[in-house]
Amino acid sequence: MVRSFLRTGFEMFTKIGLGGYVAEKAEQETGWLFPVGDEVNELGYSDMFVDVFNAIDSKAEPMETFYDGYVVNEIIDACYRSAKEKAWVPITLDVWRGKDKVEMIHEEKRVISDKYELVKEERMPNGDLKLILRDKSSGAIIEQIEKGK
Numbered sequence: 001m002v003r004s005f006l007r008t009g010f011e012m013f014t015k016i017g018l019g020g021y022v023a024e025k026a027e028q029e030t031g032w033l034f035p036v037g038d039e040v041n042e043l044g045y046s047d048m049f050v051d052v053f054n055a056i057d058s059k060a061e062p063m064e065t066f067y068d069g070y071v072v073n074e075i076i077d078a079c080y081r082s083a084k085e086k087a088w089v090p091i092t093l094d095v096w097r098g099k100d101k102v103e104m105i106h107e108e109k110r111v112i113s114d115k116y117e118l119v120k121e122e123r124m125p126n127g128d129l130k131l132i133l134r135d136k137s138s139g140a141i142i143e144q145i146e147k148g149k
Contacts, residue, residue: 010035067097087139116142124148 017029055062116133127148
């Protein structure tokens with residue numbers, strides 16, 4: 001289940017930052033804040049615990065296993081390495097439970113120009129198209145906005 005809680009109806013503005021906990025997933029402690037009314041439910045913690053306890057009772061695996069967490073953490077580690085090295089890095093898994101031979105399936109990259117290739121595109125709520133581009137020679141990532149029609 002996907003829940004979007006960034007716009008909860010609660011809006012507050014503060015200029016005072018006390019340097020402590022504001023709210024789960026808060027990106028800042030000053031300026032416009034959008035607190036979540038029921039973090040435990042909205043972030044899925046209740047559903048997660050119900051799933052885990054039901055799995056224990058029925059001697060089954062939960063929806064997300066320890067192995068799933070291992071894979072996700074390896075992906076996060078690769079993201080950090082990529083950010084530090086400012087380059088694409090491989091995901092390394094010491095334990096792989098998938099098929100022996102995995103064919104990587106890539107979407108065809110949309111060539112923007114001789115200089116850039118498309119990493120991601122996202123249609124914004126106002127209709128603009130946000131493009132995340134990679135410079136082919138340097139590997140630098142840039143954003144470009146195309147105004148909506």
